[in-house]
Amino acid sequence: MKKAIILRKVAPMVIRKTPAEIASMRKAGLVLAGLLKELADFIRPGITTGDIDRFAEDYIRARGAVPSFKGLYGFPASACISVNDEVVHGIPGSRRLREGDIVSVDVGAMVDGFHGDSAVTFPVGKVSADAVRLLRVTEESLYKGIEQALPGKRIVDISRAIQEHVESHGFSVVRALAGHGIGRSVHEEPRVPNFVVRGDPGPELRPGATLAIEPMVNAGSFDVVTLDDNWTVVTRDGSLSAHFEHTVAVTSDGPEILTAL
Numbered sequence: 001m002k003k004a005i006i007l008r009k010v011a012p013m014v015i016r017k018t019p020a021e022i023a024s025m026r027k028a029g030l031v032l033a034g035l036l037k038e039l040a041d042f043i044r045p046g047i048t049t050g051d052i053d054r055f056a057e058d059y060i061r062a063r064g065a066v067p068s069f070k071g072l073y074g075f076p077a078s079a080c081i082s083v084n085d086e087v088v089h090g091i092p093g094s095r096r097l098r099e100g101d102i103v104s105v106d107v108g109a110m111v112d113g114f115h116g117d118s119a120v121t122f123p124v125g126k127v128s129a130d131a132v133r134l135l136r137v138t139e140e141s142l143y144k145g146i147e148q149a150l151p152g153k154r155i156v157d158i159s160r161a162i163q164e165h166v167e168s169h170g171f172s173v174v175r176a177l178a179g180h181g182i183g184r185s186v187h188e189e190p191r192v193p194n195f196v197v198r199g200d201p202g203p204e205l206r207p208g209a210t211l212a213i214e215p216m217v218n219a220g221s222f223d224v225v226t227l228d229d230n231w232t233v234v235t236r237d238g239s240l241s242a243h244f245e246h247t248v249a250v251t252s253d254g255p256e257i258l259t260a261l
Helices: 019-042 049-062 129-146 155-168
Strands: 079-083 086-088 102-111 114-123 179-181 188-192 210-213 216-218 224-226 233-235 241-243 246-251 254-257
Touching: 019 049, 019 102, 019 114, 019 246, 049 079, 049 102, 086 102, 086 216, 086 241, 102 129, 102 241, 114 129, 114 241, 129 155, 129 210, 129 216, 129 241, 129 246, 155 188, 155 210, 188 210
Parallel strands: none
Antiparallel strands: 079 086, 079 102, 086 233, 102 114, 114 246, 179 188, 179 210, 210 246, 216 241, 224 233, 246 254
16 A cells, blocks of 8 residues: 655665564464455455455454554555556445456455555456466566565565566566565565665565565556546556565565465
């Protein structure tokens, strides 16, 4: 949400988490992992984006967690639901999904005062081969980025891994939005761009850093625009867009995905 990239001349402050704090984030992450697994079966032609949002909120609250996004910066729902050319921040409502659509569901949950953040783009029924390839490459790029979340690496190593994988398959990474740190707040430092920002390698990663890594990938140009609702970001050229995200902890043993079952 509103993850605009801003170039800065000073190093960002990265809030490192204690093992107990990461344990709380893991609890939140498991709620999201279970939700997204359930949504894979729930999403089908004919349901509305509002149906998905209600399912998500009920699921999160039934497990003792709080939806992180509801009311955040004034957002009116518990899930950002974006269809086809919508990149992120789609507002759920009466729109019905159709066979062949792709729908991105971005959700957050808070447990014990700590947040998790995760997203998946789902096919709706049978989708085109081009859409299948876009989803596959975007998800692969997420894991390429996660592999770089190691002590001693820098944010730019994550960015480079994502960008190179995406562009090698002929797609583009959105420049106007980025991943982020996460913890007591949904959005913390550092920014985690999905492309290499010249002259800004980002901070060195150390154990205890927690990141929301989230490639947003367009089938066409990387240019995006925001609709008149001041939330929904769409591709400028009308091409399809996909979005996958995990919350990840940097540990001495390597990256731990906190939003995976």
